[in-house]
Amino acid sequence: MKKQLVKTKCTVKLRKSEYHDEWYLILESYPVFKSETGKPQRIIETLNRIITSPIWDKTRTARTSPDGSKTFKPKRDANGIIQCKSELDQEACIYADGVRKLRQREYDNLDLYTEKEAEIAEQNQRQQLDFIEYFLKVSKVRHCNSSQSIIVNWTRVGELLIIFYKNHPLLFSQINLRLVEEFRRFLLTAPCGGNKKGTISQNTAATYFSIFKAGLKQAFIDGYLSIDISAKVKGIQERESRREHLTIEELNKLVDTPCDRPILKQAALFSALTGMRHCDIQKLTWKEIQLNGEQIRINFTQKKTKGVEYMPISQQAFQLCGTPRESGQLVFEDLPNPSWISAPLKRWIKAAGITRNITFHCFRHTYATLQLAGGTDIYTVSKMLGHTDVKTTQVYAKVVDEKKQKAASAIKLNINTDSPEI
Numbered sequence: 001m002k003k004q005l006v007k008t009k010c011t012v013k014l015r016k017s018e019y020h021d022e023w024y025l026i027l028e029s030y031p032v033f034k035s036e037t038g039k040p041q042r043i044i045e046t047l048n049r050i051i052t053s054p055i056w057d058k059t060r061t062a063r064t065s066p067d068g069s070k071t072f073k074p075k076r077d078a079n080g081i082i083q084c085k086s087e088l089d090q091e092a093c094i095y096a097d098g099v100r101k102l103r104q105r106e107y108d109n110l111d112l113y114t115e116k117e118a119e120i121a122e123q124n125q126r127q128q129l130d131f132i133e134y135f136l137k138v139s140k141v142r143h144c145n146s147s148q149s150i151i152v153n154w155t156r157v158g159e160l161l162i163i164f165y166k167n168h169p170l171l172f173s174q175i176n177l178r179l180v181e182e183f184r185r186f187l188l189t190a191p192c193g194g195n196k197k198g199t200i201s202q203n204t205a206a207t208y209f210s211i212f213k214a215g216l217k218q219a220f221i222d223g224y225l226s227i228d229i230s231a232k233v234k235g236i237q238e239r240e241s242r243r244e245h246l247t248i249e250e251l252n253k254l255v256d257t258p259c260d261r262p263i264l265k266q267a268a269l270f271s272a273l274t275g276m277r278h279c280d281i282q283k284l285t286w287k288e289i290q291l292n293g294e295q296i297r298i299n300f301t302q303k304k305t306k307g308v309e310y311m312p313i314s315q316q317a318f319q320l321c322g323t324p325r326e327s328g329q330l331v332f333e334d335l336p337n338p339s340w341i342s343a344p345l346k347r348w349i350k351a352a353g354i355t356r357n358i359t360f361h362c363f364r365h366t367y368a369t370l371q372l373a374g375g376t377d378i379y380t381v382s383k384m385l386g387h388t389d390v391k392t393t394q395v396y397a398k399v400v401d402e403k404k405q406k407a408a409s410a411i412k413l414n415i416n417t418d419s420p421e422i
Helices: 087-112 115-127 131-142 148-164 176-189 202-219 248-256 263-276 280-281 315-320 338-351 361-373 378-385 390-408
Strands: 011-015 024-033 040-051 056-064 070-074 291-293 293-300 310-313
Touching: 011 087, 040 087, 056 280, 056 310, 056 338, 131 148, 131 202, 176 202, 248 263, 263 280, 263 310, 263 315, 263 338, 263 361, 293 315, 361 378
Parallel strands: none
Antiparallel strands: 011 024, 024 040, 056 070, 291 293, 293 310
C-alpha cells in the first residue's frame, strides 16, 4: 500500500505595510497538518525582513479592485527568488529563500519518515521543551480540585525549581540522575516560602521531593522522558515528628471554656470526636448526615484523598452539629478558613490553661490517639481516619506505646535490690 504524502509547499510572499510604502517578507506553508486537529492549516512565518523596491511582473495580475485598478505579483528569477531594484533588498530576498529551502526540506523529510522515525523526531522535539513550565502546567491540571495545601505544595516546588535552576529553562534533555540528586541536596537546605525565614524542615523537603518525583513520573508517562528516572531515585527520609494531642481532661477543660468563635469550638470538638479534617468539616452538608434510628452515619468524600467514607458518629458528635437544616446547607456555616482560624483557636486554648502549641489538626490527632489508647484496633482506626495505608496510622500507635511505657514505670516500690529477701 502506497503511503500518502502531504506535499506541503513553502513559498516566500510579500505583505504590504498598512502605513508605509514597504513590504514584509513572509513564508507561507500549506497544507500543514497538526495532530490535534487533523485538518490542513496555512502556516505563516514572519522573517523579520522588509523591502521597498520589489520589481513587479506586469504580465501576472494579483488582484483587480472594483474601480478597475490592478496589482501585480512580484517578478521572480529562474530559481523563484523575488527580484528587487535595491541590492540590500535583493540580499533580504535571498535570505528569505534560504529559510524557505530549510522549511521545505523539513516538510519533505517529514513526509518520508516512517512512523518510528516520526516518533523519534517528536521525542527529540520534546527533549527541547522546558520541564519547569511542564511541571507548573501539570500541577494546575492534576490538582485543580485538590485541597489548598496540596496546591500550595506543588506551586512551591515549582518556585524552588526556578530558584534551583536560576530562572533558566530546564530542558528535558538535561534531566538525568545527577541533576535529580543535585535537586535532592538543594531541597535539604532550601529557603522557606512567604514571610518565613530560614530553611525548610527535612519532612517538608521529603514532601517536596516526592512531589518532584511525581512530576518526573508524569513526564515519563506523557512521553517527555524516555526512562522513568523517578523510579531510580530514593526519596528523602522523613524524621518522626511529634504529633501533639489532647488528653480527655484537656478536652473537658475546652468544653467548659468559652470561645469567642462558637462555631470554631463546635467544629474542633467535632473533629476530636470523629477524626475529620478541617477541610472536610468545612464542606460537610446536612444531606451527608444520615439518621437510622439511633445510629448516625456520615457519608462524604474526603477532599484530600478523594476517598468515599461511611463513618458512624456518636450522639455527642451529632449534638455538636446543632439543629438540622436544609439538606444542601453547610452543617458548620461560617467556619473560618485555616488562615483565619489560628488566632481565635490560640485564645481559646490559652483560656483553657493549655500551654502547648495546639492547632486545629491536633484534634484529629487526639481522636486517633485516644481511640488506640482506648483499645480500638489500629485497622479500624485507620479506616475511620480514611488512611489509604495503615503505616500512616502507626505513628499514633507509637505515641500510645510511649504512654504505656511511662505507665509501666510510674509505680515504684521501696525495694532493696541488693537484699536477697524482699
